[in-house]
Amino acid sequence: xxxxxxxxxxxxxxxxxxxxxxxxxxxxxxxxxxxxxxxxxxxxxxxxxxxxxxxxxxxxxxxxxxxxxxxxxxxxxxxxxxxxxxxxxxxx
Numbered sequence: 001x002x003x004x005x006x007x008x009x010x011x012x013x014x015x016x017x018x019x020x021x022x023x024x025x026x027x028x029x030x031x032x033x034x035x036x037x038x039x040x041x042x043x044x045x046x047x048x049x050x051x052x053x054x055x056x057x058x059x060x061x062x063x064x065x066x067x068x069x070x071x072x073x074x075x076x077x078x079x080x081x082x083x084x085x086x087x088x089x090x091x092x
Contacts, residue, residue, distance in 0.1 A: 026079040027089045033068045033076075034061070043080070044091035051081035
């Protein structure tokens with residue numbers, strides 16, 4: 001039982017660390033992709049919108065030349081939809 005609990009805790013820690021690393025990677029992607037054309041303040045003022053808003057907005061930016069992989073649009077939209085101005089690392 002104790003061994004199972006240790007394994008479960010280790011797995012939970014790995015998942016938490018992986019999620020934190022993915023969020024940090026996504027914040028870096030926002031900084032590099034979005035800030036290549038405008039200030040991240042512009043992104044921060046629009047936080048609070050839902051994923052559909054962000055997906056449409058990001059796709060529009062990709063269509064006009066933002067350098068980012070096409071398969072990154074949906075994950076970035078989900079990331080931005082879950083951010084708040086107070087918590088987003090690129091808004092500080």
